[in-house]
């Protein structure tokens with residue numbers, strides 16, 4: 001018996017040593033790949049091979065924490081009303097779940113509102129799997145599909161917190177309404193002091209946001225079909241350069257086509273662009289969306305090869321796209337890969353769900369902005385252990401170009417700024433449910 005067990009042990013040892021050696025030799029952070037190469041050398045490895053020292057992981061109090069038992073008595077029923085784009089609604093839903101738990105309330109299925117901008121009608125159940133949501137929230141917060149009969153016919157009393165700012169305390173300002181009316185609807189405030197929540201309320205928020213939402217079966221099927229059609233490996237790029245986005249930013253750009261200029265003008269309304277010194281300060285603060293052209297330049301500075309397969313996670317309204325596609329030639333979009341009627345009849349929020357699904361499953365994810373989708377995708381990727389996630393720095397780009405950096409110097413400066421972000425895990429997850437972990 002003893003002799004028999006020694007042999008496998010020895011084999012395991014030899015195999016482990018061989019594996020270790022292979023890992024050391026092949027590892028991107030091995031001494032062999034640290035030999036510095038001339039900047040534009042095709043051998044220079046891309047940003048993802050840089051060794052990270054900080055990583056964001058789900059906080060322990062969420063995943064492993066003891067759940068405080070749910071209150072026996074409910075303080076009332078809360079429906080979360082969500083507006084805007086898919087990821088904005090999702091963010092509000094997460095906050096609303098945290099609030100419901102904070103107030104010891106029972107959650108009714110959320111309402112996802114028709115938003116004029118998206119022109120569509122996807123309710124919560126059209127995008128997310130209701131049964132799964134209820135199951136996953138078990139123990140975190142009470143959720144009901146049907147209201148008790150005595151209030152089922154009532155419209156909830158509406159408490160709109162969305163415009164409230166600053167130190168906003170839900171127990172102080174919402175609990176009285178809940179106790180009085182027994183059934184309320186809320187739209188969470190933009191800014192709130194989640195850090196003051198008891199851990200069980202924070203855990204409910206995290207669970208709702210990152211572990212309880214999965215696409216409906218039919219939407220998932222479409223999204224998987226899309227994912228399958230994308231050449232691998234691939235980078236998902238969330239580019240934002242639509243007319244309304246640019247108009248809203250109040251930034252001015254030179255060298256745009258007249259079609260783009262007209263589209264921006266049409267979207268401007270009374271938001272005139274800043275001029276002179278104000279425009280310069282605004283840009284240096286990183287307020288100006290990156291053009292596709294600038295994006296291509298930064299991707300090159302990060303040594304991302306120009307033959308990389310890129311999935312463009314964006315709507316159809318992007319301007320000046322040639323600035324990117326003339327450099328990065330393998331770019332695909334959902335409209336180029338899906339053509340069936342079931343796709344063309346899809347609306348904004350369900351199409352946004354496709355981009356979301358692809359982006360949380362791509363080999364790498366790069367965003368030119370730090371919006372609701374980017375925050376959500378980054379967090380989901382961190383949850384899945386996909387760390388090739390990066391937000392391009394509008395501020396660094398503006399800073400360096402205003403200092404007169406050009407050509408190789410600009411590329412080198414951009415590389416350094418983004419490398420530092422990546423090494424330190426900056427922006428790769430939100431601190432709401434994720435904690436820093438030093439590698």
Ligand SMILES: *[C@@H]1O[C@H](CO)[C@@H](O)[C@H](O)[C@H]1NC(C)=O
Pocket residue numbers: 069070071075102103104171175
């Ligand atoms: C919720 O219930 C917990 C005990 O389960 C209690 O400590 C807390 O004060 C309650 N909060 C509210 C707002 O009722």
Ligand SMILES: *[C@@H]1O[C@H](CO)[C@@H](O)[C@H](O)[C@H]1NC(C)=O
Pocket residue numbers: 119
């Ligand atoms: C919104 O949808 C309606 C009906 O589906 C359509 O007639 C209208 O043109 C759409 N509006 C926009 C701005 O797309």
Ligand SMILES: *[C@@H]1O[C@H](CO)[C@@H](O)[C@H](O)[C@H]1NC(C)=O
Pocket residue numbers: 254255256257291293294297320323
């Ligand atoms: C794109 O960038 C190049 C150099 O960076 C510049 O010469 C060109 O005018 C830009 N094109 C547009 C449309 O911005």
